[in-house]
Amino acid sequence: MQAEYKILIKTDALIRMITHVLKFGNEALDENVEVMGLCIGQIDETNNQILLHNIHPVQHGSIGFTREDIELFNQLNKDYQEKGMKLVGWYTSRPGWGLDFTDITIQNHKLFQTAKNPQGFIIIFDHTLMGKENGFGFEIYSLKDFNISNEIREVSYEIEVPDSLHFFKWVQKFMEDSQKVSPVIIAELKEQNARELQEIPLPEEDRVEVKVKDYSDQVDIMAGIHNGSLKLSEIIGETYQNQLNTWVSDMTQGSLKGTELIRGSLNQLKIAVSDGLKNVQIFFNTTFAEISGLFKKNITEYINSRVAGVKELKNEISTILEEIIEESKKRIDKNIQSNFTLINEVTKSLRTRFENTTALNSKMTSMVTQLSSIVSEAESEVKNIKSNI
Numbered sequence: 001m002q003a004e005y006k007i008l009i010k011t012d013a014l015i016r017m018i019t020h021v022l023k024f025g026n027e028a029l030d031e032n033v034e035v036m037g038l039c040i041g042q043i044d045e046t047n048n049q050i051l052l053h054n055i056h057p058v059q060h061g062s063i064g065f066t067r068e069d070i071e072l073f074n075q076l077n078k079d080y081q082e083k084g085m086k087l088v089g090w091y092t093s094r095p096g097w098g099l100d101f102t103d104i105t106i107q108n109h110k111l112f113q114t115a116k117n118p119q120g121f122i123i124i125f126d127h128t129l130m131g132k133e134n135g136f137g138f139e140i141y142s143l144k145d146f147n148i149s150n151e152i153r154e155v156s157y158e159i160e161v162p163d164s165l166h167f168f169k170w171v172q173k174f175m176e177d178s179q180k181v182s183p184v185i186i187a188e189l190k191e192q193n194a195r196e197l198q199e200i201p202l203p204e205e206d207r208v209e210v211k212v213k214d215y216s217d218q219v220d221i222m223a224g225i226h227n228g229s230l231k232l233s234e235i236i237g238e239t240y241q242n243q244l245n246t247w248v249s250d251m252t253q254g255s256l257k258g259t260e261l262i263r264g265s266l267n268q269l270k271i272a273v274s275d276g277l278k279n280v281q282i283f284f285n286t287t288f289a290e291i292s293g294l295f296k297k298n299i300t301e302y303i304n305s306r307v308a309g310v311k312e313l314k315n316e317i318s319t320i321l322e323e324i325i326e327e328s329k330k331r332i333d334k335n336i337q338s339n340f341t342l343i344n345e346v347t348k349s350l351r352t353r354f355e356n357t358t359a360l361n362s363k364m365t366s367m368v369t370q371l372s373s374i375v376s377e378a379e380s381e382v383k384n385i386k387s388n389i
Helices: 011-023 067-081 103-109 166-179 204-236 238-257 259-388
Strands: 007-009 037-046 049-060 088-094 121-125 137-144 152-154 157-159
Touching: 007 011, 011 037, 011 049, 011 088, 011 121, 037 067, 037 121, 049 088, 067 088, 103 121, 103 137
Parallel strands: 007 049, 007 157, 088 121
Antiparallel strands: 037 049, 037 088, 121 137, 137 152
């Protein structure tokens, strides 16, 4: 069985995975589909830790791997090894299906957890669970011993806390991309690059009609991004939530009014984030401190309950042992007493037989003496008869 490793998820990797998942899974879409991507990082064998630095979105739709896919993964892994990193695992989404590590997914996972990468892991997302009991809507799994069984285990992880404006710059780019007629948001390795085609200029009167149609489509796009952003803001925390909701609302209106209002709302967001960054850091530190304290409290209560249970079990075992020993003593004493009685009876019987044998010997001795006397008398009579003749 392999040693258990803890995964440290960098902020960049987390937000890129969430972006990929929400692009193809949100409430505004007619159909939510699965996504799949690769996890790039480093393995710290000294501290039994895996550092997840980056991810590569690969595809969406039905998740299955061809020979060309495997060759692509191997080449990507080789390129990263030259930079001191490697392919450490993969991620996928199961929109609305839960976070179960299914048999089919396990078979696909065995392409990533191998003898060359025994710590390989999988991150399973379900965007419908974001903000609920599982706050980020994902779990991480691996196989306990991929060589002999499909027994799974959950992998512990830690998420790096954002400590700069980089997170908010990502939100800004996320929303800017969503304003395009064909939004990229995040590109996949296997995605066709149809967006590079140039549009043909239209006459002025036609251009107005097309703009109205494009803006209508854009409202649907913004509705999807708005819902996805709301999900994300619930996860990050209450401090982010107010700022993101206000900003997304401004952006939705801005997509109808013009790019100038959009740019203005972005600038306002930057100012608000800059002024409130310290409060955000305090919020995260306080939240993690509370979670850590609650975790320690629960662990302490669990250990105390286990200790009390062990003591109670020890007392029960001692009582049972004493009862068994006492019962065994009674049975042994009973058996010994029974055996002594039997021995006494046999001894008595032998004594009686011995006494009878002694009496019989006395009688036989007396009879032998009498016979000897009779024989002697008979011999005397025979001699007398001979002499008279």
